[in-house]
Amino acid sequence: MPAVTLLTKPGCHLCDDARPVVESVVAAHAGVTLTERSILDDEALRLEYAEDIPVVLIDGRVHSNWRVDAARLSAALERAAARA
Template sequence: MPAVAVTLLTKPGCHLCDDARAIVEPLVGEVDGVVLEERSILDDPELNARYWDEIPVVLIDGAVHTIWRVDPARLRSALQEATA
């Protein structure tokens, strides 16, 4: 089974992004078969236009899982389901 891709969309200086990172990184490490990529919306004009008012954004295999605040239990459940 291919790895489940989690993408954390952030921008520099974003305190909510720092909060999200502190939750997402350890959870991704708990679940086998999940890879994490962090991308700044400032590096991609399309992402910037689409998500400027919503960061941080967590994508699971390209689909929006959550915006602004990450619920650890909800993310853990989604990752476990995605890798089952």
């Protein structure tokens, strides 16, 4: 099943907006896992994504950044689950 990673950092208002959307979509897809990581805890992530957060990764690949569209994320998870 797909794995979703939400890249955030403390104090990011867009991250605060994205979090409940991602959590809701993931909860609606059985077997999908969600991990949230702060880019401040990983220098490589901070360097790569500092200007792009929040970033949603599906199986390690960038799905979206800044704003999360629930319908688009849901469709991507359905496609990823079908491939699994």
